[in-house]
Amino acid sequence: xxxxxxxxxRLDDLQTLAQVTEGKAKHLREASIWALxxxxxxxxxKIRVLDGGNQVFYVMNWREENLDLDALSRSYNQDDATxxxxxxxxxxxxxxxxxxxxxxxxxxxxxxxxxxxxxDRSPNEPxxxxxxxxxxxxxxxxxxxxxxxxxxxKLRQTKPTDRTFPVYVVVVEFSQPYATMVLKT
Amino acid sequence: xxxxxDLHPKAMDLAEMAFCHRRKxxxxxxxSLFTDALRLEQQAALLLPADRAxxxxxxxxxxxxASLAYxxxxxxxxxxxxxxxxxxxxxxxxxxxxxxxxEDVNFMRHLAASGISLNENQWLMTLSGNATxxxxxxxxxxxxxxxxxxxxxxRTLERLLGKPYRTSRGISKEIRDNYALYVKAFVPASFAVxxxxxxxxxxxxxxxxxxxxxxxxxxxxxxxxxxCLQILDGSQPENLRGKFNDETYYENFVGLAKxxxxxxxxxxxxxxxxxxNGQEKxxxxxxxxEALREAIQPVxxxxxxxxxxxxxxxxxxxxxxxxAGVGKHGTVKLTETETGVVHEIRVPIALMKDxxxxxxxxxxxxxxxxxxxxxxxxxxxxxx
Numbered sequence: 001x002x003x004x005x006x007x008x009x010r011l012d013d014l015q016t017l018a019q020v021t022e023g024k025a026k027h028l029r030e031a032s033i034w035a036l037x038x039x040x041x042x043x044x045x046k047i048r049v050l051d052g053g054n055q056v057f058y059v060m061n062w063r064e065e066n067l068d069l070d071a072l073s074r075s076y077n078q079d080d081a082t083x084x085x086x087x088x089x090x091x092x093x094x095x096x097x098x099x100x101x102x103x104x105x106x107x108x109x110x111x112x113x114x115x116x117x118x119x120d121r122s123p124n125e126p127x128x129x130x131x132x133x134x135x136x137x138x139x140x141x142x143x144x145x146x147x148x149x150x151x152x153x154k155l156r157q158t159k160p161t162d163r164t165f166p167v168y169v170v171v172v173e174f175s176q177p178y179a180t181m182v183l184k185t
Numbered sequence: 186x187x188x189x190x191d192l193h194p195k196a197m198d199l200a201e202m203a204f205c206h207r208r209k210x211x212x213x214x215x216x217s218l219f220t221d222a223l224r225l226e227q228q229a230a231l232l233l234p235a236d237r238a239x240x241x242x243x244x245x246x247x248x249x250x251a252s253l254a255y256x257x258x259x260x261x262x263x264x265x266x267x268x269x270x271x272x273x274x275x276x277x278x279x280x281x282x283x284x285x286x287x288e289d290v291n292f293m294r295h296l297a298a299s300g301i302s303l304n305e306n307q308w309l310m311t312l313s314g315n316a317t318x319x320x321x322x323x324x325x326x327x328x329x330x331x332x333x334x335x336x337x338x339x340r341t342l343e344r345l346l347g348k349p350y351r352t353s354r355g356i357s358k359e360i361r362d363n364y365a366l367y368v369k370a371f372v373p374a375s376f377a378v379x380x381x382x383x384x385x386x387x388x389x390x391x392x393x394x395x396x397x398x399x400x401x402x403x404x405x406x407x408x409x410x411x412x413c414l415q416i417l418d419g420s421q422p423e424n425l426r427g428k429f430n431d432e433t434y435y436e437n438f439v440g441l442a443k444x445x446x447x448x449x450x451x452x453x454x455x456x457x458x459x460x461x462n463g464q465e466k467x468x469x470x471x472x473x474x475e476a477l478r479e480a481i482q483p484v485x486x487x488x489x490x491x492x493x494x495x496x497x498x499x500x501x502x503x504x505x506x507x508x509a510g511v512g513k514h515g516t517v518k519l520t521e522t523e524t525g526v527v528h529e530i531r532v533p534i535a536l537m538k539d540x541x542x543x544x545x546x547x548x549x550x551x552x553x554x555x556x557x558x559x560x561x562x563x564x565x566x567x568x569x
Binding site (some may be wrong): 156 | 189193198202204205226232233239241245246248250253255277278279289419421423424427428479
């Protein structure tokens with residue numbers, strides 16, 4: 001089957017798109033690059049995206065100037081890179097493939113929650129018409145750690161009574177690489 | 186005029202930095218950043234009037250601010266922010282999250298006020314719930330968990346030492362000698378117990394097969410147990426799987442954690458606290474056994490693709506237990522109290538010794554799933 005490329009996911013665009021600090025954008029970008037390089041992919045790798053019933057492909061890329069690969073390899077481990085790398089790719093995918101054009105954050109007891117929103121919202125209502133974004137990452141899928149079960153798991157964690165917000169579940173797998181996006185309304 | 190958008194993103198930037206410092210172990214800096222973030226997030230939340238038009242932003246901001254207060258250990262501020270969030274018109278899920286946060290805050294306040302001064306080689310477990318409402322915990326709630334926590338400690342130690350999963354026999358003498366775990370104190374008129382672990386004193390073993398190849402600090406065993414429990418109780422319990430190279434150890438950990446977890450009304454929270462670098466490290470296990478079963482079950486390796494999760498509950502006497510021969514499962518037989526019907530139930534080997542065998546000849550409640558006509562055990566508990 002012909003692999004039609006729908007577009008590019010540029011890790012260097014994270015700061016602009018996600019409206020996070022330069023430091024946070026750098027952290028997400030580096031974690032994602034670490035995970036892709038760890039799985040022996042190179043700049044320009046194609047990522048397969050399963051969105052609803054559709055399968056599309058994107059090219060992942062990043063600027064290589066000023067990227068110190070030795071320092072990068074020492075700065076992350078598999079756990080960090082999987083978690084934050086998946087966040088980077090999920091954010092880029094959601095901005096690319098949904099009508100949302102902004103990312104909002106809120107704090108929880110264990111970390112930062114991501115929400116999908118709109119740039120043109122009132123300056124006092126950041127979560128107006130927002131949707132929740134649930135992200136999960138897997139470095140290397142295997143029999144006991146599958147993307148499909150992660151998606152089911154995430155969908156089940158959002159209770160059936162949760163009707164106020166649409167919920168996007170994105171699970172990213174780095175070794176193949178591919179991502180599954182599911183919208184639970 | 187200052188808007189939410191002027192304050193909230195700055196608060197989140199500070200919160201990101203705070204979590205980053207906490208990950209690196211710089212608790213002092215993390216706490217200071219959480220406090221700075223809280224000040225901004227609280228200001229942002231207070232800009233919105235408590236009316237329906239402000240939702241869901243208002244309640245999300247209050248929940249976020251209360252979480253920052255919780256992380257900065259400012260429990261009074263967290264209480265106040267939760268109350269403010271609930272006083273508006275929060276959507277159902279944010280309302281539930283605010284209520285859950287209130288329980289966490291209450292529990293942490295209790296931990297802080299338990300009157301126990303811990304040092305670096307001690308570890309505290311505390312129970313909270315209706316069974317402890319008058320400052321006394323029924324002994325079975327406490328002792329049962331003391332036993333399971335002890336098993337969890339030694340299983341985690343064996344895993345970190347790189348030992349293969351032990352399906353029979355007890356803990357080796359060498360491990361017991363080097364990693365003694367003591368119950369230090371039951372707190373009077375309370376529902377807390379502290380454990381103390383000794384520091385290993387290494388001597389060459391006369392039995393080379395028993396010799397411990399790697400040295401693992403007991404503190405790191407406690408840290409590992411606490412980290413795993415925190416992941417299990419968090420929003421991404423599926424990430425726990427990634428910490429285990431051995432599926433049997435993983436299933437054993439989840440099985441023991443379910444036994445330790447709150448059982449509903451009687452015990453609603455099980456908390457742990459340790460001290461590292463002079464800073465308290467608390468973990469609250471708030472998910473009930475049922476909630477953990479729901480959260481973790483789909484990523485269990487032994488649930489084959491396409492299998493349907495349909496829990497069946499049986500009550501009766503656990504009459505017979507046999508360990509596995511060569512397979513991954515042992516079997517137990519359960520005689521239903523009311524009907525006398527006998528069920529043969531397969532038990533993952535990871536649960537056989539530590540979770541199921543202690544219930545032999547007891548009146549139990551067993552939750553199973555059915556797969557290809559066979560019953561597989563998911564959970565067992567005393568039928569009280």
